Amino acid sequence: MSLINERLRGPWTLFKKEILRFWRVSFQTVAAPVMTALLYLLIFSHVLGGRVEVYPGVPYTVFLIPGLIMMSVLQNAFANSSSSLIQSKVMGNIIFVLLTPLSYLEFFLAFLAASIIRGLVVGFSIYLVAICFIDLPLTHPLFILAFAIAGSGMLGAFGIMAGLWAEKFDQMAAFQNFVIMPLSFLSGVFYSIHSLPPFWQKVSHLNPFFYMIDGFRYGFFGQGDISAWFSLSVVVGSFIALSFITIGMLKAGYKLRG
């Protein structure tokens, strides 16, 4: 800690608090999403395993794992920042952060970093459990890491944005169920978009989650529906764009400072 100077200690403390906040309830924030992903894996591999082969030489169960990992990474990165913000706003304890000398940028970075950590912890936990039962290749580990970080960062920023906008838990639940869930379920987690009719393939290309899942999966198998570099550009570009919007909202004090 002595390595951290006084100026950095503020955002570092906020980051540490956000990490502890989800770690204190790790059954809910880590163990539960791992369990959910494993149940998806169990059910879908039982129903479709042996009948569907999306990529040549890759069994469906193996194909499914990276998508499930990435979906959990994204959903949990979003949940971390959004739930922390809406809870603090509703409970009123957001005031403790607003009264401090922390800048809007420091606020953003601390919440973002904690979201990325939560996404990575959940993703890595699912990976660890999955490889106990299934042999999973790691063809391009740097792509895996890049997509996991950029994807969780993008959803972390999206979570901050949603947390700023929402004023009650009901609005946040609507955001989660009507935006995040459809985007993640319709992103190609359970299928390759090549199996879709041409129109729906085009629609899928408008979904940023598709690029995150496909690029992440490329890191494991070395094959995907589109170029991994292109996917990475879309994901990083979306991450930067969302970050700018969110930082702008924080700078303006949107629904935080009247």
Add this chain to the structure above:
Amino acid sequence: MTPAIKIDQVHKQFGALHALNGVNLTIEQGEFFALLGPNGAGKSTLINLLAGLSRPTSGKLSVMGYDVMSQYRQARHALGVVPQELVFDPFFNVREMLRFQAGYFGKGAENDAWIDEVIESLGLTDKAGTNMRRLSGGMKRRALIAQALVHKPPVIVLDEPTAGVDVELRHMLWEFIKRLNREGHTIILTTHYLEEAETLCSRVALLKQGEVIALDSTKNLLASMPGKKLRLKLSAALPATLKDIVRNQEQQDYTLSLNAIHQVEYVLAELRNANVTVEDMQLIEPDLEDVFVDLMGRT
């Protein structure tokens, strides 16, 4: 010397509502200052502006010479705010919460001794490891005060610090706040208990509909009330001739407003004429509540 607080022509509008209408106020370092006014007068709005929780529509505010907008880091370092609502983070215990709060201000392990001192001074030692959710209302109030002090701010704003607390705790908090003031902290207090402001504060600002309608030392404000109050316990009802000066009545206990001391003679003469016996009598000096009621009614 740089004033602790300087508020210069501050306006704040929420849509059509003009919550603050050109407020000017200077509070010197070391003062014990009361900000009074009825609900909706703009007290909390003014505190929110000082704390950076809200932004002024126009005008300037500074804390220890630092502009709350352009030099917000220094201004917030100089200010400790105890909010009115009993808000808390349900994930952490008292000591963790205080360490986090100090950390936001750049304070690390070297500040732990001060945190221990604050915990002890506020009688929170037994509760330092208790989750905030499990604390009683009074203990939560103490924890909120501790939270405002962790970064050793020279200026402390207490927004209704004794609202809803029992008499014992109220007196304990008064003593604690007085000690902070003796140690050199500037204290700004908002309260609905005017007795509290009169006992503690050397200067008072009265706000009404977003404007400062009175700003003076507590002594001068009290001296500005010419009359006195006469409390009477009577054997029968008060004669009709005295009805106009009744300020308060509970059965046959009356409080009358007198413009001058010689009015006592007139009251007693009227009672004698009506054959009403005085069972008890008390002459009372005006208090801050009288000043408050008078000013609120006048402007």
